[in-house]
Amino acid sequence: MSSGKILVAQGGGPTAVINQSLVGVVLEARRFRNVTRIYGALHGVRGIVDENFVDLTQETSHNLELVAATPSSALGSTRDKPDLKYCEDIFKVLRAHEIEHFFYIGGNDSSDTVRIVSEQARAAGYPLRAIHIPKTIDNDLVGNDHTPGFPSAARFVAQAFAGANLDNASLPGVYVGVVMGRHAGFLTAASALGKKFPEDGPHLIYLPERVFSVERFLADVKDTYARYGRCVVAVSEGIHDASGEPIATLLAKEVERDAHGNVQLSGTGALADLLCDEIKDKLGIKRVRGDTFGYLQRSFIGCVSDVDQREAREVGEKAVQFAMWGDRDGSVAIKRTGFYSVDYELLPLEAVAGKTRTMEDEFIDEKGTGVTDAFRMYLRPLLGSGMPDAYRLRPAPVPKILKR
Amino acid sequence: MSSGKILVAQGGGPTAVINQSLVGVVLEARRFRNVTRIYGALHGVRGIVDENFVDLTQETSHNLELVAATPSSALGSTRDKPDLKYCEDIFKVLRAHEIEHFFYIGGNDSSDTVRIVSEQARAAGYPLRAIHIPKTIDNDLVGNDHTPGFPSAARFVAQAFAGANLDNASLPGVYVGVVMGRHAGFLTAASALGKKFPEDGPHLIYLPERVFSVERFLADVKDTYARYGRCVVAVSEGIHDASGEPIATLLAKEVERDAHGNVQLSGTGALADLLCDEIKDKLGIKRVRGDTFGYLQRSFIGCVSDVDQREAREVGEKAVQFAMWGDRDGSVAIKRTGFYSVDYELLPLEAVAGKTRTMEDEFIDEKGTGVTDAFRMYLRPLLGSGMPDAYRLRPAPVPKILKR
The missing domain is CATH 3.40.50.450 (Rossmann fold)
Structure with missing residues (x-):
């Protein structure tokens, strides 16, 4: 000794x-x-x-x-x-x-x-x-x-998306939440644990382990919006194209090319804003909101x-x-x-030392925009006790009188 | 009846x-x-x-x-x-x-x-x-x-700034958190309840009830940074100049003028990013981070x-x-x-109906960048029981040997 x-x-x-x-x-x-x-x-x-x-x-x-x-x-x-x-x-x-x-x-x-x-x-x-x-x-x-x-940050992300989903269901539109994790998508994937009912978001999850295509992203959002009348999206800050170029840089360049101008990318809100702009411009959806979880997800006290x-x-x-x-x-x-x-x-x-783990393939679904049950089983026990839960009213429609 | x-x-x-x-x-x-x-x-x-x-x-x-x-x-x-x-x-x-x-x-x-x-x-x-x-x-x-x-959203903001202050103390720099409330500063002011020790942030709070000057803002940040080696700032999304023009629009125009370009302001992260850019450019501080609390502050589940x-x-x-x-x-x-x-x-x-209350003068300190004890007394009981608390190590320095 x-x-x-x-x-x-x-x-x-x-x-x-x-x-x-x-x-x-x-x-x-x-x-x-x-x-x-x-x-x-x-x-x-x-x-x-x-x-x-x-x-x-x-x-x-x-x-x-x-x-x-x-x-x-x-x-x-x-x-x-x-x-x-x-x-x-x-x-x-x-x-x-x-x-x-x-x-x-x-x-x-x-x-x-x-x-x-x-x-x-x-x-x-x-x-x-x-x-x-x-x-x-x-x-x-x-x-x-x-x-x-990781478990506490994952809990924050799951709770944040559980709430964002309720908010989005109340005032329908598209919501994009950008989550930390430049190379590994675990934290972004944790958003899936905020989902309870089949119609709940996040409906789409984009991880740095998969190549991101703006066109496919827009098609996915369009499909989801057509189906549910709303769409909640979780995006990793590390999403990139096939060549490894960050999507934020890519979109900013496009804006620059369009306007012969100069876009500041130094702030942390850029990726969420650029993705929201794409959705508004290309899909014509009006109510599109983006949040960048930023430091809250690692330093929020009380979660x-x-x-x-x-x-x-x-x-x-x-x-x-x-x-x-x-x-x-x-x-x-x-x-x-x-x-x-x-x-x-x-x-x-x-x-x-010096090695980086990324999300295993068995944790990512086939389409690449969701997680598997293996991942849910992996993450759930880590989130700990007392996870807040969401409930909703059960439908009992009243017959219309004027518009029947 | x-x-x-x-x-x-x-x-x-x-x-x-x-x-x-x-x-x-x-x-x-x-x-x-x-x-x-x-x-x-x-x-x-x-x-x-x-x-x-x-x-x-x-x-x-x-x-x-x-x-x-x-x-x-x-x-x-x-x-x-x-x-x-x-x-x-x-x-x-x-x-x-x-x-x-x-x-x-x-x-x-x-x-x-x-x-x-x-x-x-x-x-x-x-x-x-x-x-x-x-x-x-x-x-x-x-x-x-x-x-x-309001009390639950205020609790979220207070807890968020309590955590942001700890994060900022650990990795010193400037942190800017943008809070909801276009006309009334109550929610932004709630950030003050995240403060415990005298050196804690938020060190500066900017409310829509006071005229915002970019020059004074930079001077305030500079002073605080010189004093504590770091600075935590709470900013209302509704800050505006004397003519009522939103600061985000103002700063964006300046960037535009500088670069003969075009700045997208549609996203929610713009104000935080623009203020951070100002601090980096004009004060030469390297570690500057901005968060826009966005929808989290009203929809986070579990706070x-x-x-x-x-x-x-x-x-x-x-x-x-x-x-x-x-x-x-x-x-x-x-x-x-x-x-x-x-x-x-x-x-x-x-x-x-149709009337708007703003923060009473007795709640805002003389400098206009902080709150009074009257506000703390007003808000504290609303936050409810079980508020998380922050503790720190007490100093017991060890004598240096090589550099003594």
């Missing part, structure tokens, strides 16, 4: 449960007598190279529990993607502070940072135990059944899956256990063992 | 609790033996003139309770704004179906429709009792302490104030009681009687 000081940090985009993992590390580490200090680095790897540490040993367990239930990274995060030199600087600081356990909570890039620092320590003969703790709302880490943070909370806590706890009782560095991964239960394993860092 | 058939309809934008009012009407009306039938009109006044009625007498009370807890208008809504002729058609249908009680749940326009129909019935000597039941997330009905639907639910139910119940025991038409209004309790009164339709 190794000993000494522990350092924990949080990287990448915040999630609703990333603090559960942080607190899992801190509280589990307190159980080990050989642990003398638990440091937290402020703003991820940036805080390590700048030596901006806080002493979490001095925090009360009560406040730690309250922080665990608070979304977003309590230690702060960073978008820095360390190269070899940056990792050397990290290693220098770890060494200077005699840190023997390094836990980094993050996504792909974070696991790669852990991998490089782990190799540098081994090459230098320094006794470092480096563990990557998974986190990402995109659910795009390989080797994991799913990643902490969290209790399953996600529990698992995020456990990956933090298990990370410490793997570090203390194990004999190698690695990345903690969630493995599904039942319907529904999970266990955790420690994957080699090389197996996770 | 009058007798016969009852008709209820829902108008305007849906809210999280508008079905509470509907069910309040239906269940309360069932208590009166003289009521023979309770009809619901599908899609508001449109359903009346088209005679699209459902018989709610045949719905179970159990399903009615489930529908009450479901957001958005269960009967469907409409954006139709009836003129005199339209109102005559409504009256013809009411008469043909021998409807003697008409309840319309809606905002300004709906109350005006009730007013006109009420007058027409009186002029024709037809014994109609017409009652307007208040509803609007904008909180812009005069004569009401607040309107059903509702229990106080709002109770009151929305009660305005429906009271409407029936006023109709059955009272001797005049009117608009049900919420009156605050304690901290916190309410009572209901029946205002004359002329007192409410």
Whole structure:
């Protein structure tokens, strides 16, 4: 068993449960007598190279529990993607502070940072135990059944579309909701869990795993609108054409060509607006509304899956256990063992680092605009307890008198 | 006491609790033996003139309770704004179906429709009792302490900004969130209730009750960013310059002038994107993100104030009681009687119809970019129980070694 000081940090985009993992590390580490200090680095790897540490040993367990239930990274995060030199600087600081356990909570890039620092320590003969703790709302880490943070974001998206469907049924038209996830469509696909009755939306779901064609999109919307008198669409921000060009860029160019003008694409609302314009222009439908879910889907406070909370806590706890009782560095991964239960394993860092998982074919329906029951079975237990449900009046039409 | 058939309809934008009012009407009306039938009109006044009625007498009370807890208008809504002729058609249908009680749940326009129909019935000597039941997330009905639907939407906005603030603290930059409410700033101001610690955002709040200047806006953002290293801004979609011109139009024109091009303004994301571009261009801040809350703030399922639910139910119940025991038409209004309790009164339709309430001066701070404690006291009890709370780690810095 190794000993000494522990350092924990949080990287990448915040999630609703990333603090559960942080607190899992801190509280589990307190159980080990050989642990003398638990440091937290402020703003991820940036805080390590700048030596901006806080002493979490001095925090009360009560406040730690309250922080665990608070979304977003309590230690702060960073978008820095360390190269070899940056990792050397990290290693220098770890060494200077005699840190023997390094836990980094993050996504792909974070696991790669852990991998490089782990190799540098081994090459230098320094006794470092480096563990990557998974986190990402995109659910795009390989080797994991799913990643902490995704279930809560998925719950937000499902609840948002359940509501958008009710709104759209009340005031019929076309609704387009743009969801995060540049390469993996899991979060966009979660919109399907907002559907209850057969006529409910989302009626169409567009994922980055399939090539997007504006013409086919318009035909799909037209068909759906003709059938239901309304249409709810979920679109991934990462949709692209066959050559990989983002649809937002493509549509903007077309607008530019038409008007010999200049379209600003820097804002986040562009894709939703451009798709809505296409529908209005080409299909002549008047009531067309678009929303870009933006930061709400990852930072909204008060929409969290209790399953996600529990698992995020456990990956933090298990990370410490793997570090203390194990004999190698690695990345903690969630493995599904039942319907529904999970266990955790420690994957080699090389197996996770820098790789991107996308949605498996078995999760996407044949037309490419919906999900399969396999996906519904996969996602439902992750959303947790207390999912809000929608009900409607049952028809009992009254005979007309004037217009009979 | 009058007798016969009852008709209820829902108008305007849906809210999280508008079905509470509907069910309040239906269940309360069932208590009166003289009521023979309770009809619901599908899609508001449109359903009346088209005679699209459902018989709610045949719905179970159990399903009615489930529908009450479901957001958005269960009967469907409409954006139709009836003129005199339209109102005559409504009256013809009411008469043909021998409807003697008409309840319309809606905002300004709906109350005006009730007013006109009420007058027409009186002029024709037809014994109609017409009652307007208040509803609007904008909180812009005069004569009401607040309107059903507003508290739940305000809760969504407060929770959204509490989360956005945590996200922004984790990955510092400028965040702009655009909130609904074209004329009244209540919903945008609700963002202030997402703030807990003194350094928390929203740091700046821009309301349609104050003239917006792009130059002052940029100066405000610059100051805040210099002070906190970050800045969270809440902006009403209705902000305008001194002449009343919407800021989105103004900024778009400027872009157009610059580039001799053409900017599409039809999408809902335009204002957020344009403000973000201004900040990036003029202040040179790199990490600037904008969200337009859009339909989420009125239709998100699973974010509702229990106080709002109770009151929305009660305005429906009271409407029936006023109709059955009272001797005049009117608009049900919420009156605050304690901290916190309410009572209901029946205002004359002329007192409410077609008028717009905006935020009182005592609710807006001197600088015009924040709210007063009077507003916090006003809004807090409306948000209901179980508001999620945010916690943070307390500082315990670790001495630097390499960079000391």
